[in-house]
Amino acid sequence: MTSSSRKKKDKKKDFQKPKLKVGKTRPKAANSTNTSFKAKSIALKQQSLSTVAPTLEAQCAHHLGLLNHKSDAQRRESLAYLTTAMMNNPPMAALPQPPSVIIPTAQRLILDGSNNVRQQLLKLLQSLPQPDIASHADQLLLHARAAMTHLANEIKVFGLDVLEWLLGVAGDEVVSCAGGWVKMLKCFLNLLGWQSEATSKWSAPKSYGKADSKIQSRQITVLTAFLRAGLFHAQAVTSIVPNGNNFPLWQTEHHVVSDRSNAFANLNLFGATRDEEAEMYEDREDRQRVFHDRAEAAVATGLEQATKGGGELGRAAAQLRKVIKEGMADFYREEITVS
Amino acid sequence: MAKRKVAALEKVDADHAALQYKLKRDPQSYRDDFINQYNQYETLRELFLQNPSSADSGLIALKSLIEFISHVADRYPDLTSDFPNQLAELLLQHHEVLEYELRDKIVGSIVLLRNKDVIDSTVLLNTLFPILVSTPSKSLRQLLFTKILSDLRSSNVKTTNHKLNRTIQTVLYNLLESDKQSPKGLWAVKITRELWKRQIWTDARAVEVMRLAALSDNEKVITGGVRFFLGGDKEREEAADDTDDDEDVDIARLRHQVGINKKSKKNQRDLRKATVTVKKKEKKKNAPHPLNFSALHLLHDPQGFAETLFSKHVQNSKAKLQLESKLLVLQLVSRLVGLHKLTVLSLYSYFLKHLTPRQASVTSYLACLAQATHQYVPPDALEPLVQKIANGFVSEASASEVAAAGLNAIREICARQPLAMTDTLLQDLVQYRKSKDKGTMMAAKGLLSLYREVGADLLHKRDRGKDAAMGIRAGTIKERRYGEQAVGEIEGIELLEKWKEEERRKKREAAGLDPDVDDGEEMDEGEDWKNWDVESDADSDDSGGWINVESDGEDIQISDSEDEKDKSKSKSKEPPAKKRKLGSTTPAPTDATDEKENSKSIEPEIKSISKLLTTTILTPADLKQLRALQEASSISSALPSHKRAQLLAQRHADEAITAETIEAAASLGKKNTKEEKIAMAKGDRETNHQSTTAKRKEKKVAEGKSTTNKEKARKKNFMMTLGKAKSKNKRSLTQVKRTLAGHIDRSKRGGKRGNKGN
Incomplete structure (x- = not known):
């Protein structure tokens, strides 16, 4: 635009390429910053000088710490490491980290946002020795319930997975822990939309983010498992000790201190007072x-509708009906005899 | 699959907002979803309660759930009945260990619930206040303080919420009373002061809270309370002024803009809001001024308060207050003593110990002493003090500032209690008016002029001045005894009386009657009442209707015992007439009673004045006239010293004396530095000069107003004008001709639009 030659020259100068020459140092850019500094001494905060590799225990502890990491890839990696460590452990040897340490840190990943992390977590949980799960059942149950009522469908389904696994491993503890029975029932009824207090006979509006029939059938299946655990007789009856062995003592097993942790939890000596919902039903x-x-x-009315639906949902509903019928059979008989 | 994967947590957040929106529109249909979310919240809460100090990812979910539920809690009151309690409990029990974002969110949610009327203010404040006084976190305290204040303000907006105010005041009072040592009481002080400033609390209960604060054991609390009494009212006035000034909206302009600019809902809303504020302002302008008593006047038992304050914080040797706070307390004590005219004798002996030139911030002590002096202080208590000041401060050997301060302090003391001075001392001090230092000289002159007014007989004869000497000779100036009260009077009442008399005479003359005879008094009286609120002009038309009720005028009069006597002697309608004759202009009266009055009229005028006041009620019109007369007389009468003394007395009545007052005299003689002189000469003149046109133009631009075409042409970028200028040269002859013809035509028509149409 301008006619002045000086300005034109100036403009040209801005876009000139610097000439590079072989054997000379590269010219510094105009905006380069000198970052070198001088110091009398440099102190290293920590320094590992050991020549041996860290033990398995230490590494496991490290990975447990990494479970809080912000990157989900890292979380999954750490879970995977822990899983392999558990799996490769020789059968009679002690675990590198006890389950009482692993479960409290790992369990909150049930609500994790990433699917991969969650799946890996389930693998880790499955790799843990089963008897140790029982004492943490109430905590895991809380997390599972939180997952089941989550807004995201994926997490909802995963919550069901966890619950199913938990019922398989420690069904009796699950149904008898504090709040484990009533709250779970309420939760299921809510999820399935089977509230007994549903007032109107009109079909309920399709609610926000309601599960499709696939999720619903899954929910019914898990509910079936849950009710089976709760309403049926516990399969593992106390080991029958041959009476002759300790002759003078009868029914010793009832007098020794229980080997369960927190055996007097039902007395609720130190916790807050519980209402009917939070009570333990042993x-x-x-x-x-x-x-x-x-x-x-509520379940009966809900089942009726579900059965009508047919398909997978109907089959699951039929299963549930059967379980209820069997589980409640002797209850009715009792009631009849009483009245 | 180039689509970005959305992490579950992000999705959840979005969902909460969307769900909240839907819930608010149709709560019934989404009840199930709400129940699910509420269950989720309860589960997470249970998990959280097992380890409240944890800071893992569950917190984020809990936080968003709490926010969500508190936003829609008012739609499901049956489901969320214990939600507020849970939040309060969570906060009360774990506020120390909670992660700070969650903590702030819980506080915000509780306040939100209060705003939605799910809980009431008492519950809210009972939750927040205990945390405010106990939490170690500064940011939380700040948050809670603002929340508490804003809630108290909002619940007092429409009407004063007496019940709530009383509860909170009781809570604050109890906080101060329960633990006098702790600095927690500072919160009570802060809240009370803030609410006092905003005129939300204006009653004696708030003052009582501050009284307790001033009597506590913690230094911060003490100074907070004392500062409130010393400066709270001024702060309140300033705050009231501030609120009047701000938000100057130009409604006409806004309306104009709405007409022109693009129509948007926001603009409409702004306009509506502006209209409301303007209306509110109008209403406020017309509303009567709120009658707010100063905190010092609302105190119960000021004597007891002053005594305990003094003995506990100042006199007590165990009290470990800093000098500054001690001075503050002393200021308050002396202010109370001066204002309520209390008697705290030990105060003066305390001052005796501290009035040495070497004492730190001695001018403050001097000011306090002056402030604590009033006419009921026994002169024996003050005499040694004045003597000590004179000995310690005022001497040839001491520095000029010290002497000036000393003299000034003595004058301030003696202005309140003139009897504190002995004649020998006064005559000595007055000699300093010959001093070379200007400050000292002025201070001594001040003392002299004061004593010419209040106690001229203490001065040498040659120092008394003309007025005082004549007054003493005539016997009109008398020394006031200890505890003697001045007779209450209205300034300029004699002027009003004189004026009324003249008016009456004029009217009678106009009516062709003898101005000195008083027959038509009653009519006069009636018209006075008629002219209740009008500028009372003499030629009002005759009275008609129910306004002119003559007997009323008499019924209202307040009768003296003396008046009663007169009444018994004369006819019933006479007394209001009599007081007029007492005026100086009244010549010889006619009937018997009047003769008797005449003999009395030699007596001093004061009596007659009191009669005018006791026999009539001054109407607003009278008062207006009185004010006008006062102003006229003050302009005409040139009595500078007299006036100055009066001004001085007025100032002394209700205002505080500070150290600056005492130091002022000393600064008189001080030489200014060059910088100060330059700054003074410059004053507040503006630095860069601008022509009026330029200023106007700038203003116009700032207001965003349009410019003329001429201006636009002038401002046009030069490069853009080039093309047109070039093409101008290339025009054909016909084109040039057309242009010229157009020019001539336009000039004939008078411009483009012409001037015949309009």
Whole structure:
């Protein structure tokens, strides 16, 4: 635009390429910053001078710490490491880290946002020795419940997976822990939309983010497993000790201190007072009664509709109906005899 | 699959907002979803309660759930009945270990619940206040403080919420009373002061809280309370002024802009808001001024308060207050003593110990002493003090500032209690008016002029001045005894009386009657009442209707015992007439009672004045006239010293004396530095000069107003004009001709638009 030659020259100068010559140092850019500094001494904060590799225990502890890492890839890696460590452990040797350390740190990943992390977590949980799970059942159950009521469908489904696994491993603990029975029933009824307090006979509007039939059938299946655990007799009855062995003592097993952790949890000596929902229902009869009082009618109406739907949903519903029928069979008989 | 994967957590957040929106529109249909979310919240809460100090990812979910539920809690009151309690409990029990974002979120949620009327203010404040006084976190305290204040303000907006105010005041009072040692009481002080400043709390209970604060054991709390009494009212006035000034909206302009600019809902809303504020302002302008008593006047038992303050914080040798705080307390004590005219005798002996030139911030002590002096302080208590100041400060050997300060302090003391001075001392001090230092000289002159007014007989004869000497000779100036009260009077009442008399005479003359005879008094009286609120002009038309009720005018009068006597002697309608005759202009009256009055009229005028006040009620019109007369007389009468003394007395009545007052005299003689002189000469003149046109133009631009075409042409970029200029040269002859013809035509028509149409 301008006619002045000086300005034109100036403009040209801006875009000139610097000439590079072989054997000479490269000219510095105009905006380069000198980052070198001088110091009298440099202190290293920590320094590892050991020549041996860290032990398996230490590495496991390190990876446990990494479970909080912000990158989900890292979390998954750490879980994978822990899983392989558990798997490769020789059968009779002690685990590199006890489950009482692993479970509390790992369990909150049940609510993790990334699917891969969650799947890996389930693998880790499955690799843990089964008897140790039982004492952490209530914690895991809480997390599973949180996952089941989550807004995201993926997490909902994963919550069901965890619950199913948990029922398989420690079904009795799950149904008898504090709040484990009533709250779970309520939660299921909510999820399936089978509230007993549903007032109107009109079909309910399709609610926000409601599960499709696939999720629903899955929910019914897990509910079936849950009810089976709660309403049926515990399979593993206390080991039958031959009476002749300790002759003068009868029924020793009832007098020794229980080998379960927190054996007197039902007394609730130190916790806050519980209401009906948070109460522990350790007896099968109790659970039957509560189920009858709170949920049976709602489940029945819900089942009716689900069965009509047919398909996968209908099959799951039929299973559930069967379980309820079997589980509640002796309850009715009792009631009849009483009245 | 180039689509970006959305992490579950991100999705959840989006979902909460969307769900919240839907819930608010149709709560019934989404009830199930809400129940699910509420269950989720309860589960997470249970998990959280097992380890409240943890900072893992579950917190984010919990935080967003809490926010979500508190936003929609008012739609499901049956489901969320214990949600507020849970939040309060969470906060109360774990506020120390909670992760700070979650903590702030919980506080915000509780306040939100209060704003949605799910909980009431008492519950909210009972939750927040205990945390405010106990939490170690500064940011939380700040947050809670603002929340508490804003809630108190908002619940007092429409009407004063007496119940809530009383509860909170009781809480604050109890906080101060329960633990006098702890600095927690500072919060009570802060809250009370803030609410006092905003005129939300204006009653004696708030003052009582501050009284307790001033009597506590913690230094911060003490100074907070004392500072409130010393400066709270001024702060309140300033705050009131501030609110009047800001938000000057030009409604006409806004309306104009709405007409022109693109229509948007926001603009409409702004306009509506502006209209409301303007209306509110109008209303406020017309509203009567709120009657707010100063905190010092609302105190119960000021004597007890002053005594305990003094003995506990100042006199007590165990009190470990800093000098600054001690001075503050002393200021408050002396202010109370001066204002309520209390008697705290030990105060003066305390001053005796501290009035040495070497004492730190001695001018403050001097100011306090002056402030604590009033007419009921026994002169025996003050005499040694004045003597000590004179000995310690005022001497040839001491520095000029010290002497000036000393003299000034003595004058301030003696202005309040003139009897504190002995004649020998006064005559000595007055000699300093010959001093070379200007400050000292002025201070001594001040003392002299003061004593010419209040106690001229203490001065040498030659120092008394004309007025005082004549007054003493005539016997009109008398020394006031200890505890003697001045007779209350209205300034300029005699002027009003004189004026009324003249008006009456004029009217009678106009009516063709003898101005000195008083027959038509009653009519006069009636018209006075008629002219209740009008500028009382003499030629008002005759009275008609129910306004002119003559007997009323008499019924209202307040009768003296003396008046009663007169009444018994004369006819019932006479007394209001009499007081007029007492005026100086009244010549010989006619009937018997009047003769008797005449004999009395030799008596001093004061009596007659009191009669005018006791026999009539001054109407607003009268008061207006009185004010006008006062102003006229003040302009005409040139009595500088007299006036100055009066001004001085007025100032002394209700204002505080500070160290600056005492130091002022000393600064008189001080030479200014060059910089100060330059700054003074420059004053507040503006630095860069601008022509009026330029200023106007700048203003126009700033207001965003349009410019003329001429201006636009002038401002046009030069490069853009080139093309047109070039093409101008290339025009054909016909084109040039057309242009010229157009030019001539336009000039004939008078411009483009012409001037005949309009």
